[in-house]
Amino acid sequence: MDFESFKNEAAYLLKINFDGYKLKRVQRRTDSLMRRHNIEDYKKCIDKLKKDNSFKDAYLKKFTINTSEFFRNPKSFKYLENEILPDLINKNNDKIKIWSAPCSNGSEPYTVAIILNELGLKNNEYEILASDLDKDILKKAKEAYYSSSSLKNVPDKLMYKYFNPLSDEKNLYQLSRKIRNSVKFEKKDLINDRYSSGWNLILSRNFFIYLTKEQKDILTEKFTKNLKNNGYLFLGNTEFIFNPRKFNLDKIKLSFYQKNLK
Numbered sequence: 001m002d003f004e005s006f007k008n009e010a011a012y013l014l015k016i017n018f019d020g021y022k023l024k025r026v027q028r029r030t031d032s033l034m035r036r037h038n039i040e041d042y043k044k045c046i047d048k049l050k051k052d053n054s055f056k057d058a059y060l061k062k063f064t065i066n067t068s069e070f071f072r073n074p075k076s077f078k079y080l081e082n083e084i085l086p087d088l089i090n091k092n093n094d095k096i097k098i099w100s101a102p103c104s105n106g107s108e109p110y111t112v113a114i115i116l117n118e119l120g121l122k123n124n125e126y127e128i129l130a131s132d133l134d135k136d137i138l139k140k141a142k143e144a145y146y147s148s149s150s151l152k153n154v155p156d157k158l159m160y161k162y163f164n165p166l167s168d169e170k171n172l173y174q175l176s177r178k179i180r181n182s183v184k185f186e187k188k189d190l191i192n193d194r195y196s197s198g199w200n201l202i203l204s205r206n207f208f209i210y211l212t213k214e215q216k217d218i219l220t221e222k223f224t225k226n227l228k229n230n231g232y233l234f235l236g237n238t239e240f241i242f243n244p245r246k247f248n249l250d251k252i253k254l255s256f257y258q259k260n261l262k
């Protein structure tokens with residue numbers, strides 16, 4: 001069986017559409033997992049995916065890459081706190097609608113909730129939706145236990161205020177209930193599912209890097225269409241939109257873009 005046929009069968013079994021992802025990367029990750037499990041060829045890999053649920057989970061884990069942390073790229077989050085969010089707060093009479101897509105273990109949407117709380121907003125003055133394809137990581141996000149490595153960029157003052165150390169597990173902290181309650185989590189496939197509209201800010205960080213240029217363009221268009229006019233798109237630090245005006249976007253600073261229907 002060649003990789004093309006493997007990919008089609010695996011897509012059906014795992015309910016993932018691989019079209020749109022950088023295929024070389026999917027193949028590299030598949031090959032490395034097969035080596036680790038002593039699987040000789042793609043046909044045997046399909047057989048194992050059919051029979052062995054824990055292997056199926058391992059494959060999905062390897063494919064999705066859930067790396068995330070609070071205040072990932074601190075400079076960008078400072079800019080969000082000092083410029084972008086105050087702009088949205090000053091110019092909006094309605095609830096501020098924010099979507100973290102994809103959100104992984106929740107560090108990203110919870111960082112935004114902490115910042116909004118620090119800026120003096122009440123829970124009923126904003127709405128944060130956080131979505132991801134991986135249902136296991138969403139379960140973890142809702143529980144909100146974090147190890148100190150994902151909290152390394154959290155300033156001490158915020159650490160004391162929002163994180164409770166677990167008495168028996170020195171390295172683990174749980175996020176305060178107030179912040180946990182301010183984020184709503186939802187399973188969503190960003191490539192295949194429909195998006196809801198009316199967002200003031202969409203964070204789509206460290207996801208475009210896995211996609212082909214064509215897929216990136218399709219998602220940029222989908223995100224922009226569902227942003228309110230003057231709303232912001234916040235990408236990862238190594239992600240850029242080539243020719244943003246094509247999508248009615250203006251580049252603002254760092255990895256921030258603003259929708260502007262001229």
Ligand SMILES: C[S@@+](CC[C@H](N)C(=O)[O-])C[C@H]1O[C@@H](n2cnc3c(N)ncnc32)[C@H](O)[C@@H]1O
Binds near residue numbers: 131
């Ligand atoms: C590296 S994390 C990014 C998390 C966060 N935005 C950040 O920058 O820290 C990438 C996430 O994309 C998710 N993902 C992969 N394919 C997806 C898809 N088609 N739809 C939604 N989420 C997807 C993975 O499950 C993973 O949690």
